[in-house]
Amino acid sequence: DVKVTQSSRYLVKRTGEKVFLECVQDMDHENMFWYRQDPGLGLRLIYFSYDVKMKEKGDIPEGYSVSREKKERFSLILESASTNQTSMYLCASTLSGDQLSEQYFGPGTRLTVT
Amino acid sequence: GQNIDQPTEMTATEGAIVQINCTYQTSGFNGLFWYQQHAGEAPTFLSYNVLDGLEEKGRFSSFLSRSKGYSYLLLKELQMKDSASYLCAGLDSNYQLIWGAGTKLIIKP
Numbered sequence: 001d002v003k004v005t006q007s008s009r010y011l012v013k014r015t016g017e018k019v020f021l022e023c024v025q026d027m028d029h030e031n032m033f034w035y036r037q038d039p040g041l042g043l044r045l046i047y048f049s050y051d052v053k054m055k056e057k058g059d060i061p062e063g064y065s066v067s068r069e070k071k072e073r074f075s076l077i078l079e080s081a082s083t084n085q086t087s088m089y090l091c092a093s094t095l096s097g098d099q100l101s102e103q104y105f106g107p108g109t110r111l112t113v114t
Numbered sequence: 115g116q117n118i119d120q121p122t123e124m125t126a127t128e129g130a131i132v133q134i135n136c137t138y139q140t141s142g143f144n145g146l147f148w149y150q151q152h153a154g155e156a157p158t159f160l161s162y163n164v165l166d167g168l169e170e171k172g173r174f175s176s177f178l179s180r181s182k183g184y185s186y187l188l189l190k191e192l193q194m195k196d197s198a199s200y201l202c203a204g205l206d207s208n209y210q211l212i213w214g215a216g217t218k219l220i221i222k223p
Binding site for chain 1: 118122147149154155156157158159162201203210211212213214215216
């Protein structure tokens, strides 16, 4: 079974702090994604990566950056956390080169910025 | 613009059948996904349709009509464990997923 893990289930940070969310997948998947999920809204894509050291902006990249130094690990960075970044953050991975194939999701990190 | 519409919440009775509808407007179309998400958990894949028609997978079936921009997820013989949110997502011409807000399904005994 594919397993996608995220570093924390719950995180509380203060405004202005730099926040690191980490995601690791164990199935040698090429592609990794970061989403945020807010009540009443669909999943919104923040960034994705099709290869090591490669990144592409999604729909809402502002205020975020990412790092993919190793194939299995994809990190989301909030440079200076703000209260409007309070959300559930979901990491996902897929085997093939686009979003056509099934996405495997991590359990999510619920981030609260105070 | 691109949009996925699905009902916010539905209630059904254990043992019954429920149909969750999804309408989509995407720039081009390369298929439609359904995912299940239990509260506090990760979404998990249920189905993918790209051709018109009904695909059955055990108690769950998914239907697609490309001409109508419409899909539904049919759940039969409902069980309490089916209480979850069901997410509809359309794949556009750039193979990017457009997600609906999800339908929260409440199953009552």
